[in-house]
Amino acid sequence: MTTSSVDAAEAGQEAARRPDVAVLVVIFTVVDSALQVLLIERSAPPAEGEWAIPGGALQHGESLEQAAVRKLAEETGVTDVFLEQLYTFADLDASPADGSVGVAWFALVDPARVRLAQRTAWRPGWWSLDAVPRLAFDNERVLEVARERLINKLQYTDAAYSLLPPTFTMRELQQVYEAILGRPLDKRNFRRRLLATDFIAATSEMRSDGRHRPARLYRFVGRF
Amino acid sequence: MTTSSVDAAEAGQEAARRPDVAVLVVIFTVVDSALQVLLIERSAPPAEGEWAIPGGALQHGESLEQAAVRKLAEETGVTDVFLEQLYTFADLDASPADGSVGVAWFALVDPARVRLAQRTAWRPGWWSLDAVPRLAFDNERVLEVARERLINKLQYTDAAYSLLPPTFTMRELQQVYEAILGRPLDKRNFRRRLLATDFIAATSEMRSDGRHRPARLYRFVGRF
């Protein structure tokens, strides 16, 4: 780890001391029916010009979760979302023998709430999962592990709450699932299954979109 | 973390330098139909006299997995078993603010293969899961996470291969499952389900135990 994903904020410390513990946050979102991940363009060696998963050193007195929350907020301005520890890597770096580790987390965010950090150096950007560029270090492995976990989590938790606004239509929810699972789902089965879970509940509101029948809005229960 | 689970081998280093990264290994076995975990009695402060999950500092040039394998071998003499990363904790210690982390792993071992390290200080011992002593630091949390993962892994993987000798009877296999799940299972359903997974296959051998019909021996496939 060490320098594998240090952004502008940490870039100064990088030369001063190699941190022993870093936190990486794989930030997913779904826009236009496409699963996307937030990546940072590295503006200094090593791996200058390559893209990497956002991350930085664990700061003094911070818990791992606090560091992940902070990192997520720095990059997206978002708090209070699905955020879960993923896996810890010791050899993400070009220099695996230095004893440093990277603790990877993954987060799910509603694109409507995101305000990306405005920088020209260490520029952040969304990348569609089926078009990610070459990544610095071994970040491809991290991303792959994150994607697998996301697919699993979706099956038996309400994690999707974190990818959608407070209310949403069944179609929107289904598109989120389809984008993550990478395959189309049957409308009737999807609706029945989701309502059976009690993750979501109907609201009394409808939304009129265009020249077609208005859609009922739903919300995740246990939130708001 | 830091000193939370350092055994005799690392005890000397403990005073010299607080390691930034430690590895813990939750080692499970099943003996006499009881799920047991290996614990180490701490022979020096902090938490002297309390029991803890075995662990130690990540050594120079070592990957996390190598450290876990080494730790497991030091304590049990066993290699080549189910060993999987569990979770990483930053605040296992009494002193959570020191920036050190503990990467927890969990392992499953066949009791017949184990040769416990013979020490009087930092003495290792097996404890039944429903009778563990008070643990040092926050090791109870680690143990609880490990047990949950073990229960899950059992459902959809062949992890149990690591708890049994190369061949075994259906009854022995079922007892392992029952010990871990903590409830009795139906003999017919168990047999049918396990054979359906293709994790195990019948051998041509039988074992005669006592004054009753001999039992067929099975083996895990994809091992040996």
Added chain:
DNA sequence: GCAAAAGTGTTCGGCGTACACCCATGC
């Protein structure tokens, strides 16, 4: 009236679960 998305039921196969009796052996 027509285009577009919303909404709705039934059938089928597989899987987990409950449940009871005969079989082979040693003493």
Added chain:
DNA sequence: GCATGGGTGTACGCCGAACACTTTTGC
């Protein structure tokens, strides 16, 4: 011959998967 554990089959309920038509609206 009897005690002990080994070994086997069926019925049912639930769940995921496949599949097509009617409804409501805007234009």
